[in-house]
Amino acid sequence: MSGAFPGPGDDPFPGTGAKRVASWRIRANSADPVRDLDAVHRLGGRFVVPGDIEWPRQLDDLGDTRPLGLWVRGPADLRTWALRSVALVGARACTPYGAHTATDLATGLARQGWVVVSGAAYGIDGAAHRGALAAGGATVAVLACGVDTAYPRGHQQLIDRIAEQGLVVGELPPGSHPTPSRFILRNRLIAALTRGTVVIEARHRSGSLVTARVAARLGRHTMGVPGPVTSGLSAGVHELLRGEATLVSDADEVVELVGAMGQLAPTRRGPVLPRDLLAPAARQVLEAVPAGGPTPATVIARRAGTAPDDTLARLYELHSLGFVQRHGEGWRLTNTATLTSNARRGGT
Structure with missing residues (x-):
């Protein structure tokens, strides 16, 4: 990877500056694939690449931004689980209403055989994972760091439990630590892996909105749970609902969108007087x-x-x-x- 940069006509990284390419070269020179593979194998994990049986083909919809591969921990088959999965994302500093709603949605989806995918962060993510686990269901944590690194540290036990009962997935090799830009990159994986994304509490400019908008661009279902109009934590969700997102309030309404034809939510009506x-x-x-x-x-x-x-x-x-x-x-x-x-x- 040494030598002069390619000219404009044969640039292998179109739209990328010279400094970025130079930093990639430095990282590539220090990479040790054998060490990384040994590290993930010691955890009982694996490295999945396009063409493998376990590779989720919906990630190919990302085009040039498709990951080169995914590091995976857990006993389940990622491709099979991703075929019937829904992303639940939202604010880290969520309200009790948001946490309750995320837990309730995840529990309902898990009981109907759907896999709950989220990012293992505090707030909505953690509530979604716990709701699925509490129902004895399946859940996938997509990390913005190595699958051997618990982030946030307060979720060490939760991430370990997900690795035992579900799947922990990451694009970065073992030992990698999260950065703000890596969270944004991680969000595209959550959007692409799943049949649809539900946003539960999000401020304007929230990373959860990025996930939802990537999902919409990929042709996935984009959903939002409304909250009080006086709450800044629901402002981003309401913005989505005024645009491309569909309002949902429970697991049945989510399944009506992402499930098979005919899986309709029950008709909502008041009590019969x-x-x-x-x-x-x-x-x-x-x-x-x-x-x-x-x-x-x-x-x-x-x-x-x-x-x-x-x-x-x-x-x-x-x-x-x-x-x-x-x-x-x-x-x-x-x-x-x-x-x-x-x-x-x-x-x-």
């Missing part, structure tokens, strides 16, 4: 009964737009069901009917 079970004609008369004092049946019929005889028949039907009661010549709502009416209007 007793008055919802009434026939349309009876419900029309009930809605015409004023909330005040007793009202004559003729007035109720006029308000309902129905014949007096039909109205009276419906009133006796509603009386037997406990919705109205008779007072002299008038009719009034019971407490049950008043409460269900308020509940239907949202308590107003």
Whole structure:
């Protein structure tokens, strides 16, 4: 790798400056592949390259930015797991709401047989990994350092447990330490490995937004969990939701997007109230009964737009069901009917 730099016509690193290429040469001269392979083998790991059976082919979508290979620790097959995986990412300094949501999403996905992928950082990442592990599910930690280096150090036990029960993956050789730029590079791997990326709490200019936008460029599903509009930790997510991302609130909604055709989330609806079970004609008369004092049946019929005889028949039907009661010549709502009416209007 010594000698003069190639000319403009035969530049092997288009778009890269001379200083960057020079630094690569220095690092290449100090590289010791045999030492690195020995180090990962001592951990029970391996080095996976394009063409290997275990290589996740979706990483090829990265084109020129595809990694040369991946260092892997753990008993599972990376390619198989990546085929059915979802990334959960978000803020390190998350709120209790964010941590709870990440845990709940990861648990739900794991119970449905999906692999949860994240970056092993504090906050949302850690909550996602723990949620998957707690459900006895599968999880992959993609590191911005060597797979033999626990970062952050406070997650040493978590990363070791993931290596035993799941997979720990990294682009950098053993002994490498994280830098800010390496986190950004790591995020493209998370986006490319998975079927979709869910962002749970992220400020503007968050690295999690980088992951989501890479996912969108690669044609993956991009999702976001909304939060309070007053929270700066949800501002980045809301920005995504105004653009390319889809709003999700639970694992079923995530699977509806990333899963097979027909895996639809259950229909969301409020509770069924007793008055919802009434026939349309009876419900029309009930809605015409004023909330005040007793009202004559003729007035109720006029308000309902129905014949007096039909109205009276419906009133006796509603009386037997406990919705109205008779007072002299008038009719009034019971407490049950008043409460269900308020509940239907949202308590107003």
